[in-house]
Amino acid sequence: MPDTFTASTNALREKLTSGSPVFGTFCSIPHVTSAEALGGAGFDFVLVDAQHGAPTFDTLVQLIPAIQLGGAPSLIRLPWNDPALAMRALDLGAAGVVVPLISTRQDAERAATACRYPPSGIRSFGQVRGLSYGSTAATNDEVLCIAMIETAEGLENADAIASTPGVDGIFIGPVDLALSMGLPVDFTLSDPRLKEAMTAILEAGQRHDCPVGMPLFGIGMASGAIEAGYRFMTAGGDGGYIRMGAMGDITKLREIADGENR
Template identity: 30%
Template sequence: MRAASRLQDALAAKTPVWGGWVVAPTILGPEEFTSSGYDFVGFDVQHGYLGDADVSLMLRRLEYLPIATVVRLPTPEPAPIGRVLDAGADGVIIAMVESAGQAAAAVAATRYAPSGVRSYGPLRTSMGTDPAALQERVSVFAMVETARGLATIDEICAVDGLSGVYVGPADLAISMGHGPADAWTHHDVRDAMARIHHTVTSAGLVSGVHAGTGTLGRTAAQLGFQMITLVSESQALRHGAAAHLTEARGAPAAAPDRQGQY
């Protein structure tokens, strides 16, 4: 029997699954996402200002709260992946995956020998100590966000042990010769995202995407994506702060924040 995974449970129970994003050390951010009804929170070790120790402390704080956790890392290097899993993350998202080999390396980093290269060292005894159960609870997502990744999406989805593919619209748009703001409006990029989603779901995997706003999250859900990140804690704070100031001044509502589509 696998150790508990709130992420796997959420993905099995509902569509879509909504996520918040954390880019800096914070206690309040993840808890506010939880109290607001979000299904998961992602910790960004690629673009965010977070280290292993920061993530470990925040994961520990969320241990008894009803929200799933994932960590985005920049490479499939085994040691950092193993550390965040030992600290209790339900899953990892590996950025800039462009080949089946990179996806396979990411999976191997979450599996103990002989299936992979993960070193045994659980930090959260509440998850249990059985290696088979510990690796079974882990979800592994390849982040496809370039034209090269798009070209190899069939091979990536064929990697054994991969849980899903998570799309990064901004980098995908840039790699296709467009601006990051074109990610959801240019038909070439929208078609590419639709193709990724179709290929992923046809392979029986979870399709995820970084939306960046609630409005774009609704669009992503309409396209069929299941695991959808809406906003980061900094975006939510900025949006809420601006809304309160607008209310106080009696001014027209501000335009929606379209940043954070990475």
């Protein structure tokens, strides 16, 4: 296996355990050029969205090394809590996986054991270009398994999920959580009931020394999230950055054109 695919430690894990805020962004476009640009933008990680984004497992073998070439590690948001998908993502070089819809301790155990080699888990050995940390035991210690809590049932079981061995962090899915609670979609996250639920998950993570993260729907949310104690956050994504940049320029160009015509 080429030396470029080996590492002594998982740099993202080190950052998460340092206590400082960690920032990532979403990769939803399955193209190596945009993936490399995201990897080189300075984020602590790039979250490849194989659940709701356009990337598929056929494209991960190109996207993961492109992001690494930019200088950032990759996390893969899986489409489902499927051990085969978790193992595949790690074999292809991801630093860890984000597993959606974790609602019970059993769900969390299923995800965590898929990410670890025996005796800690059920991961099958057969790396294609996966990161190796010197031994299967060392790899078990370095890989990241992030559980998404995004249902009312997951909220009720937050302590059980956060305390599950092998769960290295919790990522709150606030939109699906709100829907599961019977609340409307609101990207401001301002509903008191949703805020209370997110705080309960955050406090469960803190009780079990399990870092908790959330998406930022706007940079203005960052200060409050950091102050509250969230340890990792995502900001934006490739599609949104392209759209916002293009819209910003065309708006200015129209204003200039209108001014010239007066």
